[in-house]
Structures are given as structure tokens and as C-alpha cells.
Amino acid sequence: MKVAMIGTGYVGLVSGACFADFGHRVVCVDKDESKISRLLDGEIPIFEPGLDALVADNVKAGRLSFTTDLAEGMKDADAVFIAVGTPSRRGDGHADLSYVYAATEEIAALIDKYTVVVTKSTVPVGTGAEVEAIIQKVRDGFTPGEHFSVASNPEFLREGAAIDDFKRPDRVVCGVEDDRAKEVLTELYRPLFLNETPILFTQRVTSELIKYAANAFLATKITFINEMADLCEKVGADVQAVARGIGLDKRIGSKFLNAGPGYGGSCFPKDTLALVRTAQQHGAPVRIVESVVEANDTRKKSMAGRVKAAVGGDLEGKTVAVLGLAFKPNTDDMRDSPSLDIIPALIGEGASVQAHDPESMNEARKHFGDTITYCDGPYETLEGADVLVIVTEWDEFRALDLARVKEALSAPVIVDLRNIYRPDDMAEKGWQYHSIGR
Known part of the structure; x- marks a missing residue:
């Protein structure tokens, strides 16, 4: 299948390279000319173990390419992934969706056959519906499910282990509203079906919420063990033994129970x-x-x-x-x-x-x-x-x-x-x- 990946940041570049390694033809698109120039020269703008070799192998095989031209990237694409940034909005903490919506308007103007537009960026509940509305506004007369579909496919990539997470994930979550979108995403992830990876198809809003719920739950585990660490210091206990003692309970699990200075990162x-x-x-x-x-x-x-x-x-x-x-x-x-x-x-x-x-x-x-x-x-x-x-x-x-x-x-x-x-x-x-x- 032909895939256009909009955004060559962490999520877009890793996802695009991995889809290409699955055998799909992938074009990564970015407005940042310097970033695309570096990628065309074989330089990876982020550090992720194994990504440089993965990109080089798939570029050499002709399955992965880079461009600043959205029309070139979308030509004959079966799916267009939006993988642009959604930083916290200054002042109120809401996710800033301006990049997502700007990309949507440009994508809408270039759709020339049935295309599935997929939000890969982390976006709040209801964003998919807004993306659909923008496309219909730009292309008056377009009908969802007939001319295009909008789907949600959140990423669950850990920095430092992203390639393995993409290729051998715990699960893949896809939010769709029609069977045509489901068929396209099923074909894109077919290599994982063969490995019996759980592929969860849900409503679009449910998919959007799953991403936030997962990250909030993991952040809660980290914060919980950090507060237990403070209590351990007061009473003379060992937080690592506490973490092991509760982590062996299969209902709790041992991951994300390492006490430290607090969580950070992009997510x-x-x-x-x-x-x-x-x-x-x-x-x-x-x-x-x-x-x-x-x-x-x-x-x-x-x-x-x-x-x-x-x-x-x-x-x-x-x-x-x-x-x-x-x-x-x-x-x-x-x-x-x-x-x-x-x-x-x-x-x-x-x-x-x-x-x-x-x-x-x-x-x-x-x-x-x-x-x-x-x-x-x-x-x-x-x-x-x-x-x-x-x-x-x-x-x-x-x-x-x-x-x-x-x-x-x-x-x-x-x-x-x-x-x-x-x-x-x-x-x-x-x-x-x-x-x-x-």
C-alpha cells in the first residue's frame, strides 16, 4: 500500500520507517526544509537506537522517501497519517491542535481518490470528528465512507525502544467509523496480524481516549511509587522492596514502579x-x-x-x-x-x-x-x-x-x-x- 506520513518528528519518522519495513511504500512529508534535507542526506535528526539503519535500509530498497511537497507525498496514497506535534497550549493546558487542523486543510485540498486520513498524533476526544468536518468544509460534497474516511490510530512508542514497540506491540488500537477504513488499516497492519498481535478496532472517540487513559494510568503508577518512596524515608522502609512486593501481584505488575525524580518526556x-x-x-x-x-x-x-x-x-x-x-x-x-x-x-x-x-x-x-x-x-x-x-x-x-x-x-x-x-x-x-x- 502507499502511505503518506505528515510530520517527520519522533512519531512520524519511526512509524514511517516501520511501515516501509513492513513492505509498504511510504513518503514522509515535512515543511521543515532543513530536516528533509538532512534526511535526504542520510542524517537522522533524532536519536533512537536502530533508526538510522532502518531508515537507510528502506531508502535503499526504494520503499521510503522524503519530501517537502505534500502533493507529491499524497499522490496515489491509500492512507495519509497526520503525525504533527500537539504541544500543551500556553495558558490553559489544552492540546494545541493548530498543526493538526492546518495539515487537515492541506490534505483535504489534495484528495483525488478514496483516502483514509489517520490521526497518529495524540489528540483529545472529538478531534477525529473535527478533522472530518474540516475535510467536508474544504471539499463540499465529499461524503465520509465514500470519498474519504477519518480514523484514529494512536501511537504507543517508548523512546529508546520505539522500533520494537512498533513491530512487536502489546496491541494496536484503531478507531474507525466505517468498514472501508477498517479494511485499509487491517491491510496496513497485516504483518502484525500474522504475529497474532491484538488489533483492537473501536469507535474513533474511544480510540482517542484510550491513548490518554493509558498515559495517565502509567503516570499515576510512577507518582504513586514516588509518594510511597517519601513515606519509606519517613518510616525506614525500602521502596524497592515495596515496589517488588506489590509488583509481583499480577493485578498491579512491576513496570513503572521505579521511584525517582518524577516523570518527564514528550507524552x-x-x-x-x-x-x-x-x-x-x-x-x-x-x-x-x-x-x-x-x-x-x-x-x-x-x-x-x-x-x-x-x-x-x-x-x-x-x-x-x-x-x-x-x-x-x-x-x-x-x-x-x-x-x-x-x-x-x-x-x-x-x-x-x-x-x-x-x-x-x-x-x-x-x-x-x-x-x-x-x-x-x-x-x-x-x-x-x-x-x-x-x-x-x-x-x-x-x-x-x-x-x-x-x-x-x-x-x-x-x-x-x-x-x-x-x-x-x-x-x-x-x-x-x-x-x-x-
């Missing part, structure tokens, strides 16, 4: 906030999710206080070494990363910050400018620092040469916000070690 912060606003708008407030949003924001802001306490209650004139800037390992994404709250707070307390992240240093410069010192590796980051703070649990930080670390630091103090070391081991080696919930 959870904006999606929980958008769900809160949508629920309020419809008169069905989601009080639990509201509390999750508030608790997570407060948690990220409080982490600098742990560093301050670890160095005796005063950061003035101190040098803090920060390892990890991305919101999670195996990505360069810093959107809503805890580091964006922690580092400014440390600087505000009078500290100097020197930092390193394996992949997000270029992104970090956009956020911090010249307010911090950027280091080429973990050990360079430690030189002369009064305390080490581990913010992101990259694999290379899990087995640091602790003797070398101690030699580089002016004092043997570590604040481990990801619990990657063992308190007993650290105490035996003479460290002042501070972790979460232990």
Missing part, C-alpha cells in the same frame, strides 16, 4: 494535563489525574532540596556534577525532563553546575545556554565537584569506577535520584550516599 506531562482539561470541559473531572499532575510538578521542583541537604544545607559556592540530562536513557529528548527543574534551582541557590549526558548535550545547550559547564564524559564532569547527582540512569553511569569518582570529587557525596547503586555497598566504601525511598 506524560502534556497528555495528563490535556486529559484533565478535556475532562473538566465535559463536566467529568478526573481528580486522580489532577493530583498526579500537581504531585509530579512539586516533586521535580523539590529534588534540588535533596542536593542542598546532602552538602550540609548550603549550595552557595558549591560545584555540582550532574550526570544525565535527558528525561530517560536511550534518547536525546529533554522535554519536561527533571533536569530542567533541578539545574536552575541549583544555580538559584548559588551553585555552579557541570554536566554530561551521552546524547542530549546539544539539546541541553538550547535550554541552559552558558549557565552550566558542558563536559565530554562522566569523569570530566566530576573534577573538583562537591557532590555528584545522578539524574538519568544511562547504562554507562551504572558501573562507574567509584575509586576514580571519589578521587575526582572534593567530597565523597552522591545524590542518586535513580537508585542505581546499593546503599550498603556505598556505605562500606565510605560514601555519603543519598538515594530515593531507601
